[in-house]
Amino acid sequence: MPVEIGKVEFRDIVDEVRAVGNIIADQRVTLTAEVRGKLVEFPVKEGQRLHAGDLIAQVDPREYRLQVDRLRAELISSRNEYDKTKEGARPEDRARLKAQLQATQSTLNLAKKEEQRFRQLKEEGVVSQSQYDEKVDRLKQAEENHRASEAELEAGEKGREEDVLKAAAQLESVTKQLELMELNLEKTAIIAPFDGTLLRRTVEVGAYVSDGDAVGEMIGASALKAVIELPQGYRSRLNELTGIEFEVPELGLKFKENSRLKSRVRIIPDANIFSGNIQAQVELSRPDRALFPGVTLEARLKFNVRRQVKHVPSISLVIGEQGTVVYAVKEGKAHLIPVKSGLERDGWVEVTDFTRQLNKTTQLIIRGSGAVFPGAKVMPTIGGGPPGGGPPGGGPPQKGTSPGNKPAEPGKEAGSPKPPSTEAKGQPPEKTGGEKPAPAKKAS
Template structure:
C-alpha cells in the first residue's frame, strides 16, 4: 500500500521535532544552561588600581579674609580746635607721629606760670634751709616749704601733660587709614581724630567646620593666597572654643608677615592650614562616588573579589589625582565601572590602563 504525499509530509515533521528534542537533551541546550554560565553572566568586569598608604601632611583648605591686626580710633583727651593735620590720610605712620594738633591756646602760658612758681618755691626752700641751720627757722617750716616745692613741681608736670595733649599721636606703627577731623574742627574729650590700622603683621581669618576645629593647635603653619595673587605665610594664633550660633563654625586667626604692606585689609583669601602628618592615599578624581547615604567615598575590591565602599575626606587636589584620608593600607581602588557596581557584588578585575 502506497502512502499519500500528505501523510508522508506529516511523518517527516514529526521526525524532525523528535530529533530536535533528542539532540537538545544530549547537548544540554535549551533553557537548562549550567548554573556556572548564569553566574558568569552576573559577574561585572571592572578596572582597578592599587593605591598604597603613604604619610602626608594634612592640609585643610578654607575660605578666609584679611583683617588688620590692630585698629584703633585715636581720640582727643582734651578740648580744642584742630590747628594742624600733619599726617596724610592713607599714609604709613610711625609710633608717636602727630596725626592731629590742637591749638595751644593758654596752655603754654599756664606751663610758663607753673615753672615760675616752681623756681620761686625752690628759692624759698633754699633760704629756709640756710636759716634753719642758724636756728632762725623751725623744722616744721622747713617741711612746709618742701611740701610747697613738691606741689609746684606737680603743677609743672600737670601743665606739661596738658600742653602735650594737644598732639594726637599714632599709638603704633601702621597706616593712618581714615581722618575724622579737619583743620578748624572743635574736638571735645573723646572725639576722634582718625583711625590707625596695623597691617604688618596682618591677620587672615576664616571659619572652620566643626569636624575640623579640633585638629588644629596654636602655632600650626598656614599659607594664604589672596584674591590679588599675593601669598602670605604665618601661624595660627587663635582658634575659637565657642562655635558661631548660626553657622556652627569656629573662627580661626592666622598671623602673617606683611612687610611691604602689599596685603590690604578685607581681601578674600584661600587659606591652607597644616594639621599634622597622617596616612593618605592618592586616587583618581573620577573614582570618587556617592553612596546611598550621600557620603563621598571610593569603591574598592576586597580580597575575596567583592566590592567594598569607604567614605573619604579630600585633603588636596593635584594634577596626579586627589589625596584623601579615610583608607587604611594598600587599597585596590576601582577606577572604571565604579558607578555600576554595588557593595558586596562579585567582580572580575582587569588591570587599569
C-alpha cells in the same frame, strides 16, 4: 553569585584644605583728644601713610604754655623758700643769738657766785634769810634766761621742723602741678601711635574738642592678619599645620607662611550659625606693602602626613540599614565589614575600619557588592580595578591629578554636601591629587 574582587590600599596622605578669607589690620584705633581746646592744625589727609610719632592734629597750646611758665616761676620761689627754712636764720641773726647766749652765760656765772657768797654770809649770820633768798631767785632767773637763749640759737641754726615740713610740702605740690601741666602741654599734639594709614578725619581745623572727643581713625600698616573660614572639623587639627599658601588674585600676589604657625594661628571661638564654619586668624610675618585691610584672599592649609591610611575602591562602598559597609570574601561567602568613609582620591576612598578586619590580604568585593548580603555564596573574579587610575586588583594608583574633583568635609562620609566657602583636599605626599565625594551604592 559572581563578584569582582580587589584589595585594600594603605597610603601616606598629606591633607589639605582650601579656604577663602580677608586681610584685616591687627592695629586699629580711634584717635582722640586728651585735652580741651581749639583745633589749630590737622596736616594729615585721609589715606595718608604715617610713621609712629608723626603729628596728626594740634590743639591750641598757648593756654597750657602760659600755665607751664607760671608754675616754673612758682617752683623757683618755693625751692628758695624751702632752702631758706631748712638752713635756718641768716648769718647776722645767728651772730646776734650767739652774743645773746654769751651774755646770759655771764649773768648766770655771776648769779652763781653771788648765791655762793650769800650762802656763806647767811651761815655766819651776817645777812638775813631774805637777802639770801633774793640771790637764789636771781640765780634761777639767770638759768632760765640762759636756757631760752640756747633754744633760740639752736632754732636759728636748724630752722623749726614744722616750718621745714611746710615748705617741703609746698615745694612738692608746685612740682606735681608743673609736671601735670607739662604733660597736658605735650598732649595738645595728637600723634600717630604706630606706623599706619589715616582712615578718616572726624573733625576739622577750628573745631573745639574736649578730653575724649574723636578726631580720626587709624589702622596699622606693619601688622596684618588673614581671617579665613574653616570647617569645624579642623579646629583640633590646627596644631598639625605644616604650611599655608596664600593667593590674592586681585593683586596677583602669592606668598607662604611656614614658620611658628602654632603661635601665629588662632581660632576665633564663634562659629557661623549658618554655615557652621569657624574662623581662624593668621598673623602675617612679612606682609607685602601692596596688601591692605579688606582685600580678599585664598588659602591652602597643609597638614601633617598621615601614614598608612586605609583606602578602598569607591565602588565597593555600600550604604544600607547597617550604615556604610564593604563586603569581603571569607571561605567563599560574603562577609560584612562596617566602615566610616572619608575623602575620595582618584576613585579610592579613605575609610576608618572600626573592627580592624581590613588588611592587605583582604579580598574586597568591588563589583557586585550591592547585590550580596552577609553569608551569601560568591564566586570571586579578578576585576579591572577601580576608576581613577588604579591597576587591576586594586593595586597602587598611578600618579597624577583628577582636575575638578571636589572633596568631602572631614568627619563626613563621602558624598555628603560641604559648605560652599571651603574645599578640602588630600593627596599622596609626592603630588597633590584632586578629590571628589565617593559614590556609594545602596544595598538592594
